[in-house]
Amino acid sequence: MGAALVLRDIHQPPPPPWWPPAPGWWLLxxxxxxxxxxxxxxxxxxxxxxxxxxxxxxxxxxxxxxxPAQVAAISELLRRAARRRDPRADRLQGEEWLAFLDASPPGRRARRAPSSAFRDGPGRLLLDGAYRRDVDPRAVAALRALARVRFLQWMDAA
Known part of the structure; x- marks a missing residue:
């Protein structure tokens, strides 16, 4: 008879190295x-x-x-921005215009409850502030802050 075969235990191959990663990981x-x-x-x-x-x-x-010229400029800018939301919005007048300004803006911010800052607050100056001879600069500053936020919301929504 010949030489007896020596049986050895089964060895697992070494685990794959972590570097370099497989091509799928490179794509990911x-x-x-x-x-x-x-x-x-x-x-x-x-x-x-x-x-x-x-x-x-x-x-x-x-x-x-x-x-007064600043109030007129604010009104013009808001009407320009409102056209982006509704093409007929720039034709609104009086209380309808203020209610439209108070409506929730489109998009992510629409979840908030609508405010009444234009109808009942500094926004009322838009009704006749551009036609007055004297307008309180503090009232214009309050309107400016309110209108700037609404202008940016509506212009940035597109």
Missing amino acids: AALVLALAAWGAWRGWRRRARRRALAAWFDRALAEAGSP
């Missing part, structure tokens, strides 16, 4: 990085657009000069 990482870069770019673009809109609003009011 590239996809995640591309999505993160796209999200960052969109956020940057949205912030740049919002800054430009805010500068436009502030520049228009700075050029207006007197408080």
